[in-house]
Amino acid sequence: MKPDNYAPGNGLLTKDTFRFIKPDEYESLGIDPEDIPIGTFPALKHPSHLPSRFGGNAYGSGLFEIYDRLKPDDIKLLQEVSFNHPEHLEKRYKLINRIYKKMGLLIRVSRTGKPYYLIPAHLVSNTLEHIRVKLDEISKIIESHRKKFLKERYSIGLLTLKDDLIFNELSYRFREHHIVLIDSLSKLRAVTEKLDLIIITRDIYELLLLEDFAQAITKRPSKSRLNELAHYLLWKIHGILRDGGELFVVADRQIAKTDQTALVTFKTEQEAKNFILFTHIFKTQQRYRLNGRALEIKIFDLQEYLRGFYVEPEIIDRLLNGADIDTLSPRQINDLPYLDYPLRKVPYSGAQEKAWARLFGTFFEQVF
Numbered sequence: 001m002k003p004d005n006y007a008p009g010n011g012l013l014t015k016d017t018f019r020f021i022k023p024d025e026y027e028s029l030g031i032d033p034e035d036i037p038i039g040t041f042p043a044l045k046h047p048s049h050l051p052s053r054f055g056g057n058a059y060g061s062g063l064f065e066i067y068d069r070l071k072p073d074d075i076k077l078l079q080e081v082s083f084n085h086p087e088h089l090e091k092r093y094k095l096i097n098r099i100y101k102k103m104g105l106l107i108r109v110s111r112t113g114k115p116y117y118l119i120p121a122h123l124v125s126n127t128l129e130h131i132r133v134k135l136d137e138i139s140k141i142i143e144s145h146r147k148k149f150l151k152e153r154y155s156i157g158l159l160t161l162k163d164d165l166i167f168n169e170l171s172y173r174f175r176e177h178h179i180v181l182i183d184s185l186s187k188l189r190a191v192t193e194k195l196d197l198i199i200i201t202r203d204i205y206e207l208l209l210l211e212d213f214a215q216a217i218t219k220r221p222s223k224s225r226l227n228e229l230a231h232y233l234l235w236k237i238h239g240i241l242r243d244g245g246e247l248f249v250v251a252d253r254q255i256a257k258t259d260q261t262a263l264v265t266f267k268t269e270q271e272a273k274n275f276i277l278f279t280h281i282f283k284t285q286q287r288y289r290l291n292g293r294a295l296e297i298k299i300f301d302l303q304e305y306l307r308g309f310y311v312e313p314e315i316i317d318r319l320l321n322g323a324d325i326d327t328l329s330p331r332q333i334n335d336l337p338y339l340d341y342p343l344r345k346v347p348y349s350g351a352q353e354k355a356w357a358r359l360f361g362t363f364f365e366q367v368f
Contacts, residue, residue, distance in 0.1 A: 018041070018045050018046075018119055018124075018165065019043055019044040019045050019168075020041050020119075021041075021042040021043060021044065021116060026042075029112065029114075029116070030090075030111030031108075031110050031111075031116065032097075032110075036118065037118065037313060038313050039121050040106065040118040040120050041119045041121060041124075042108070042119075043118075043119050044117070044163070045117065045163055045164075046106070046107075046119065046163055046164065047059060047119075047123075047131070050120075050123065050308060050309070050310050057206070058104060058105055059105070059106055059107060059117060074099050074102075077092065077096070077099070078096070081096065082212070083115050083212060086112060086113030086114050087113060089109050089113035090109075090110075090111060091113075093110065093111055093113065096109050097109055104310070104312065106118040106310060115163065117163065120310050123308050123310070131165060131166055131169055134166060134201065135166070135169055135170065137250050138170065138250060141197070141199075142156070142177070142197065145196065145197055145246060149196075149244065151196070152176070153176060153177055153178065154178065154196040154197055155177070155178045155195045155197075156174070156178065156179050156180065156195065156197045156198070157182050157191070157195045157197070157198040157240070158170060158179060158181055158182065158199050158201070159188075159198065159200045159237075160181075160182075160183065160200075160201045160207075161183050161210060161213065162181055162183045164201070167179075167181055180193075180195065182198075183212070183213065184212065184214070185213065185214050185232075185233070185236075188233070188236050188237070188240075189236065193240070194240060194241065194245070196242055197246055198237050198241060198246075198247050198248070199249075199250065200248070200249045200250075200251070201250055201251065202251045202252070203252065203254065203352065204230050204233065204234075204249070204356070204359065205226060205230065205355075206251075207233075208226060208229050209226075230359050231362060234247075234362065234363050238364070246367065247360075249356075249360075252307065254352040255303050256351070256352075257285060257300045258298070258299055258300055259298070260298070260299045261296050261297060261298055261299065262296070262297055262299055262302060263294050263295070263296055263297075264295050264296075264297050264302065265294040266295075272295075272330075273290070273325055273326075273328070273330070275288070275297075275305055276290055276333050276334065276336075277319075277325060277333065277336070279301070279305075280319065280333075280336045280337065280339065281309075281311055281315070281316075281319065281339050281341055282304070282339075282341050282342070283338075283340040283341065283342060283343060284298070285300055286298055286301070287338075288301075289334045290330035290331075290333060304343050311341075315339075319336060319337065
């Protein structure tokens with residue numbers, strides 16, 4: 001499969017959802033082919049979230065990735081540059097791409113100082129389905145709001161980064177409405193019009209920890225500082241909503257670590273192998289072995305596996321010692337070494353429901 005002749009399509013939209021970049025466009029866009037790992041396609045849009053092997057978001061150079069993985073000079077460089085100033089990026093794009101690769105991120109910078117994104121081939125269809133589900137939920141909310149207030153055109157605020165694929169698709173699907181992109185705290189402060197509906201497409205803590213969203217954060221915040229920022233964000237949102245306006249949050253649910261288990265039968269041996277491979281790459285709650293029968297799996301581990309993840313091909317190749325996973329027997333898969341990369345570093349994820357109730361309850365009444 002090659003990027004130049006591959007076009008995703010699962011009924012979501014007829015156009016090129018990710019806006020893939022073809023090889024014959026590399027030169028004009030200033031893209032170095034060596035910056036594109038095998039098994040990924042360069043694109044101008046990206047999914048909201050994809051776990052990386054370091055536990056952060058592969059599409060967001062957030063604080064978890066930066067402060068856990070980098071040297072002080074690298075941190076300083078990334079804090080000095082911004083996608084809003086390509087003239088700064090183009091001078092040091094090679095160094096920035098080296099840092100991004102080291103961090104396990106699927107972001108690259110071209111010679112012209114503009115960002116592009118790497119989409120893993122095996123996750124294209126799953127990503128589109130995930131976006132479709134989110135868009136369907138948002139559609140229900142807009143329709144419910146329309147019936148309640150009998151309006152045909154709404155001003156809708158969307159809190160996410162500008163290259164987030166969900167913004168691209170939301171603007172396309174709801175062309176009859178006025179969509180306002182709010183991609184930073186400074187942009188939120190600058191909004192003067194009243195909005196009918198505001199949508200947040202990820203966990204509020206995760207949103208605040210995206211480097212380009214809350215640029216005032218220069219180091220890993222404490223829990224109390226993060227809660228202060230969250231309250232400030234919600235206060236500003238409340239202030240730009242019309243009377244009767246609504247805030248809608250559609251985000252991945254973070255399940256706390258638990259001892260609950262499920263008996264799982266994989267439909268194919270390939271899927272079972274993929275799960276075991278996942279448990280050898282990431283530090284799951286317990287170890288698992290293929291035995292030809294259904295597996296009793298911790299709910300937390302199963303959810304993390306189903307979220308999808310990205311691991312660089314060279315890491316998998318080294319783990320498998322150059323072999324193709326299809327050629328390995330269940331015993332050989334079981335005997336692979338364990339890399340124990342962390343599964344999740346989303347702050348306070350185990351208490352998501354309680355945190356949301358406390359934060360949102362200050363300014364909003366829960367509708368459903």
